[in-house]
Amino acid sequence: MHKIAPTLVMNKTLGTILKIVLPLTISALILWWMYRGMNWQEVSDALSGGMNWTWMLLSLPFGILAEALRGLRWRLALEPLGEHPRNNTCINAIFLSYGSSLVVPRVGEFLRCGVLKRYDGVSFARSMGTVVTERCIDIIIILVLSGITVLLQIPVFARIAKETGMSLDGMLSKFTPMGYAVTIACVVLIVGMGWWLSRKLGIFSRVQGVLKELRSGLFSVRYIRQRGLFILYSLGIWVSYFLHFYLTFYCFSYTEHLGVSVAMVAFVVGTFAVLVPTPNGAGPWHFAVKTVLVLFGVCQTDAVVFVLIVHTIQTALVALLGAYSSLALSLTKKVKRE
Numbered sequence: 001m002h003k004i005a006p007t008l009v010m011n012k013t014l015g016t017i018l019k020i021v022l023p024l025t026i027s028a029l030i031l032w033w034m035y036r037g038m039n040w041q042e043v044s045d046a047l048s049g050g051m052n053w054t055w056m057l058l059s060l061p062f063g064i065l066a067e068a069l070r071g072l073r074w075r076l077a078l079e080p081l082g083e084h085p086r087n088n089t090c091i092n093a094i095f096l097s098y099g100s101s102l103v104v105p106r107v108g109e110f111l112r113c114g115v116l117k118r119y120d121g122v123s124f125a126r127s128m129g130t131v132v133t134e135r136c137i138d139i140i141i142i143l144v145l146s147g148i149t150v151l152l153q154i155p156v157f158a159r160i161a162k163e164t165g166m167s168l169d170g171m172l173s174k175f176t177p178m179g180y181a182v183t184i185a186c187v188v189l190i191v192g193m194g195w196w197l198s199r200k201l202g203i204f205s206r207v208q209g210v211l212k213e214l215r216s217g218l219f220s221v222r223y224i225r226q227r228g229l230f231i232l233y234s235l236g237i238w239v240s241y242f243l244h245f246y247l248t249f250y251c252f253s254y255t256e257h258l259g260v261s262v263a264m265v266a267f268v269v270g271t272f273a274v275l276v277p278t279p280n281g282a283g284p285w286h287f288a289v290k291t292v293l294v295l296f297g298v299c300q301t302d303a304v305v306f307v308l309i310v311h312t313i314q315t316a317l318v319a320l321l322g323a324y325s326s327l328a329l330s331l332t333k334k335v336k337r338e
Contacts, residue, residue: 023278030283049252059247073233077130080223085120092325099322102279124323254302266292
């Protein structure tokens with residue numbers, strides 16, 4: 001018995017280290033590979049006058065709105081369970097969850113449930129169940145968006161192939177061996193993360209009382225009274241995310257002419273890339289969006305400058321919202337529940 005305990009502690013510690021170090025290492029390696037040999041003066045020139053900052057500033061409120069709508073939607077999902085957290089607590093919990101995930105990927109899902117438990121007395125298991133529900137709904141929306149994007153972009157891809165003489169083989173030839181390696185590594189990581197989560201949920205579900213509350217959270221959406229508002233929030237979240245990204249196209253001369261159709265392709269591909277467990281998708285997102293821009297005619301150098309600047313600024317916004325929520329929550333009174 002005494003020998004087992006240290007082993008369990010060691011395994012848990014190793015697992016925690018891997019969850020932090022591995023994503024950061026993968027992100028750093030992909031970013032190093034993409035920006036090795038980069039002429040950083042081009043980035044400096046873009047920031048100092050080569051880009052239109054007005055459009056960048058206009059894009060930022062949509063990033064804030066997307067997270068705020070997540071908080072409001074989450075509150076609606078909790079109501080059928082008899083949980084009534086405050087709007088500001090839900091929104092700040094979302095801000096903090098995304099900010100914390102910049103340090104430890106995916107930890108925010110647990111942290112935001114802990115925030116509601118601490119400040120509004122909401123059952124952790126029930127709120128976690130609604131988080132799973134939200135993720136399922138988001139996946140459905142992304143799959144629908146992906147299907148629509150593919151169908152709408154068939155003429156676009158056909159036109160590009162005709163005008164440039166570029167076949168599918170020609171497009172794939174733009175991938176270097178390292179590009180293929182990065183793509184395969186990202187897919188393996190997504191599958192591995194899914195397997196790890198399934199194991200964790202399997203262990204979690206062995207506790208009968210917790211499982212009951214988790215299941216009630218999962219199916220709470222069926223009993224939401226304001227279903228129209230819930231759907232509106234869900235659509236608003238993804239419209240806001242898209243505008244948060246799309247408006248940045250107008251910041252640069254080499255992307256402002258690409259239009260909504262190309263932005264939608266890059267947005268969908270980038271969304272799938274963020275599934276790779278790295279801080280805010282750093283690395284995989286850069287690689288995915290850069291690849292799309294190159295396929296649509298943006299030169300390699302301009303594409304990497306675009307993704308670097310856009311992702312850095314949007315990540316800084318997430319960090320600032322996380323810092324704000326931490327301060328706001330420290331000033332929030334806890335609700336005592338009998």
